[in-house]
Amino acid sequence: MTLVKTLLEIPELRLRLRTGSALLDRAVSRIYVTELPDPSRYVSAGEVVLTGLLWWRRPGDAEPFVAALARAGVAALAASGADTEGIPDDVVRACARHRIPLLEVPADLSFAVITERVVLALAADRGREPSGARKRLLSSADAPLPVLLRQGAQELGAPCWVLSATGRVVGGTAPEAPPVEWYTPGRERVVADRYTLLPVGGRFAVPWVLAVGSPETGELADELAGLLSLARARAEQVRRTADRAAEPLFGALGSGAGDLAAAFAATGRAEPVRVVVLRTPDDEPALAAELLAELVADVPASLGSLGDDACAVIEADEQWPDTARARLSTVDLFVEVSRVYAGISGPATVDGLRGAAQEALHAAEVAARRSQRLAVVAGEDVAVHRLLVAGAPDELRRSVRERVLGGLLAYDAAQGTDLVHTVRVFLECSSSPTAAAKALHVHVNTLRYRIARASELLGLDLNDFRTQVDVYLALQAG
Incomplete structure (x- = not known):
């Protein structure tokens, strides 16, 4: 049986225990990578949760994350503090408080290496040597996503694609990828037409889906989905570095x-x-x-x-x-x-x-x-x-509106009229009295009278083009 202390005994992993020395006899069922601030929907009992701490921003962030792991009954948390200059004390204290063994991952150790070694250890516990196909797939664990997809397609004997929830084809080994809408969120796998769709796990709120061009897939497809999750995490780390620049x-x-x-x-x-x-x-x-x-x-x-x-x-x-x-x-x-x-x-x-x-x-x-x-x-x-x-500041817009339209606004308020609306319609009808009168359902002479009265109140000539521009912008500033 693979225990938490078994992982500490694997020399090439160089894991260091930070807290939970009395809890190392917990059995490990599988390894799961996540960076979600709240991973409660995705973690389960017996898992070793692997994280790069990208969800941690400030003291207090560790409490909800570690509490979710404790409620799920995970075996341990393995964390790399490469982006935070070591594991924050906040994380160590939360793990101690919730009785979660915390293993520190060396900053130079790939998550893919950890995953491969844990998978091999679990396979040995089950009394079966990993198949040749599985070994070959695991050997590509550190490869970029396109290479990993090609290896997966070769081992599965079917084309493979990765689809984003946005419908974007992230990568694929053949044209004509199935639509991402065929996948039902929350399902482990969905068979639709001649395809199988599986979730690519991980820390991301916007999910990816692995589509395999076969209605019959076994555990190897699940293995591929897990490795794709690691590939996405590596690509995300590269992007975050670029974002800092x-x-x-x-x-x-x-x-x-x-x-x-x-x-x-x-x-x-x-x-x-x-x-x-x-x-x-x-x-x-x-x-x-x-x-x-x-x-x-x-x-x-x-x-x-x-x-x-x-x-x-x-x-x-x-x-x-x-x-x-x-x-x-x-x-x-x-x-x-x-x-x-x-x-x-x-x-x-x-x-x-x-x-x-x-x-x-x-x-x-x-x-x-x-x-x-x-x-x-x-x-x-x-x-x-x-x-x-x-683009104008609020105070400037208010000032311009009052300076240009103040007399007209005051008249409308005192008399209960709506000459401001008449002027707006007149200008939006390209200053055509006929078109504006039709839009307002009044006689054209009535329209002309109202525009003349508005001009008097404004102290402006509403038939002058430059004046019309100023008044219209003032109307839009409201």
Whole structure:
């Protein structure tokens, strides 16, 4: 029987016990990798949970994570503190409090090596040598996802694909991947048509699914799904390292200060770019960041935050907003979120990047006002005058509205009239008295009288084009 202390005795793993010396006789059933802040839905009794601590941000974060492991009855927690300069004391204390053995993983040791050794130890306990196919698959455990998929397809004798919850084909060994919608969340495997679909486990809120082009698969497909989870975790660590290099760019965008051109050059992005802002109203910034990372996964992108919003600067073509809409359309099948809305700027050079960020923020606000659960608005979809007004500070908009429209607003309030509405309709009808009168269901002479009266109150000539522009922008500022 493989026990927790068995893992400590494997020389090449170099695991170090941090707490739980009296709990090392717990039996190990399998190994599971996760970085979810709350892994309670995915862990089970007897597992050794392997984590890179990417969910840990500050003291207090360890309590809900470790408590979930304790409720599930896991055998131990194995953690690598490579990204946190060692395992935080907060994690050690939580493990001691909840009686979870804590094993420290050397920062230079691959999770794939740990997984392979634990799997081999468990196989030996069951009295059966791993098959040749399984050994060959495990030998590819450290390989990039495309190589791992090719090896899996060869051993399974069927094409394989990895699908994202966004519908994106992450990788595959043949064309014509099945739709991700065929998979039912929460199921271990789903057989649909001539395919088998299995969850790729791990810490991610936006799941991946392994699709195998055969309705009959055995444990080897489950093994492949587990190794793909490790491959995704490795790719995520690489992305997070790249994101740290982009932090000065998002700092300069958010503050309006700093050398934006130098920060942009450091990311290696090529002009023109778009700025993308994604929000969820559930106060889950980690979920928004992961959704955005999946949304832009196959275009050159730098990810970070703009205030409280997940943000990306991407190289993308003019069709990309339509691609984003299509990808978000499947997310609610897999992710528990009440709403998702995104704003996308038009193409911009580095000189226009701050303006593009404001454009994306305003487009996100427009998306938030729409009724759809999943809404994407591109800057090209928003009228220029709205973008100009949206970019002005609130105090300036109020001041302009009062300065330009104050006399008219006061008259309407005192007389119970609505000349402001008449002026708005008149301008939106291209200053055509006939068209405006028809829209307001009044005689054209009545319309002309009202516009003349409004001009008197405003002290302006509403038939002058430049005046019309000023008044219309003031109307939009309200």
